[in-house]
Amino acid sequence: MKALHGKTILITGASSGIGHATALLFAAEGARVVLGARRGDRLEALSSRIRAEGGSATWLAGDVREEAYAQALVRHAEETYGPLDAAFNNAGTLGPLQPTPDVALHDWQDALDVNLTGAFLGAKHQIPSLLRNGNGGSLVFTSTVVGHTTGFPCTAAYAASKAGVIGLVHALATEFGPAGVRVNALLPGGTDTPMAREMNPDEAALGAVARLHALRRLARPEEIAAAALFLVSPASSFVTGSAMRVDGGVSVQRG
Numbered sequence: 001m002k003a004l005h006g007k008t009i010l011i012t013g014a015s016s017g018i019g020h021a022t023a024l025l026f027a028a029e030g031a032r033v034v035l036g037a038r039r040g041d042r043l044e045a046l047s048s049r050i051r052a053e054g055g056s057a058t059w060l061a062g063d064v065r066e067e068a069y070a071q072a073l074v075r076h077a078e079e080t081y082g083p084l085d086a087a088f089n090n091a092g093t094l095g096p097l098q099p100t101p102d103v104a105l106h107d108w109q110d111a112l113d114v115n116l117t118g119a120f121l122g123a124k125h126q127i128p129s130l131l132r133n134g135n136g137g138s139l140v141f142t143s144t145v146v147g148h149t150t151g152f153p154c155t156a157a158y159a160a161s162k163a164g165v166i167g168l169v170h171a172l173a174t175e176f177g178p179a180g181v182r183v184n185a186l187l188p189g190g191t192d193t194p195m196a197r198e199m200n201p202d203e204a205a206l207g208a209v210a211r212l213h214a215l216r217r218l219a220r221p222e223e224i225a226a227a228a229l230f231l232v233s234p235a236s237s238f239v240t241g242s243a244m245r246v247d248g249g250v251s252v253q254r255g
């Protein structure tokens, strides 16, 4: 039996990087995946690929900053497959990468809107669906080591918003644990996705980031997806309220 056989799982940020790799893995493990992001053409291409490979997928494009989208994505999942078993709230943005005195309030606010308010809005509308399902369920949020174990200059909005996600996870884990809902944060280290390449535009910069990790390389998105699979599957049935580092040792590396 596949690990996620017959499970309905919502994934945001599925058009690229970690979310894209996770959608492919969850579908290969038997989940019926509900894909979200703004770029519908990419979600359609991914859904078609999953169906061609024998899986089940549907999608709805929109912006995680908007509550109407968070609500519509859950409604779309329920109308297509029924109530949710799990959700991977993974959409995120780097926000402004500038010296903090130069950061415009609008850019700070926008990073918080995507990374933190988007996570809250996802949870707000996904939890009732998990409760309607009545099988407990699992919520996973993509945070990062940045702002948790590791500080980097010129990342104030990103670090603060992603650290906020860990606080959200702690609160939700205690609030919904009695109903059997598990809530965890996934903290990747540097992962080779378009986001990492936006932050480090050339190979020299990417190589320097890789050397910060004990394993001396970046993660492949599939390696983060494997950890997300653990957190939504019964294999992690006693794991909740955790901030799980999958970071190639960047948090413990010194020099």
Ligand code: NAP
Pocket: 012, 013, 014, 015, 016, 017, 018, 019, 036, 037, 038, 039, 040, 062, 063, 064, 065, 090, 091, 092, 093, 094, 114, 142, 143, 144, 145, 187, 188, 189, 190, 191, 192, 193, 194, 195, 196
């Ligand atoms: P990515 O390839 O740039 O993917 C980001 C995803 O988020 C895309 O699917 C994007 O889709 C979606 N997204 C961004 N803003 C959105 C919005 N307003 N509404 C809806 N969707 C939105 O980057 P990634 O590295 O896979 O990032 C995935 C997550 O991992 C993020 O939360 C990121 O912070 C986290 N993370 C990444 C790394 C790393 O080194 N790459 C390390 C630690 C944590 P659209 O553009 O189509 O909307």
